[in-house]
Amino acid sequence: MNSAKFKFEKLHIWQDAMELGEVINKLTEDFPKKEMYNLTSQICRAVDSVALNISEGAIIQSKPEFRKFLGYSARSLAEVVTCLHKANYRKYISEDKFEELYNSSFKLMNMLIAFRNKL
Structure with missing residues (x-):
């Protein structure tokens, strides 16, 4: 991302959160239409919230305030993982896709926590 002008755009956690959001x-x-206002809406809002909170926390915030927003991101990511479990239980996604997204989420969670602890 060569044209990054905002500090958060350079953060790997933000870039990975953005990518995960688009994949999800x-x-x-492909989720059933009956889930449009339930699981589909919930997982999309939660996954978007991960990147949104990273960017919001990075702009004109103190380190404690940024840590707080990274905590919000981690909570949203935990919500995404729970939604992935729901989608898997309901057979909306394959086991392979679940494992792929679960592992991506786990990696991102570890990166979020490590970054937060370094602030």
């Missing part, structure tokens, strides 16, 4: 958003296109 695309994935939900």
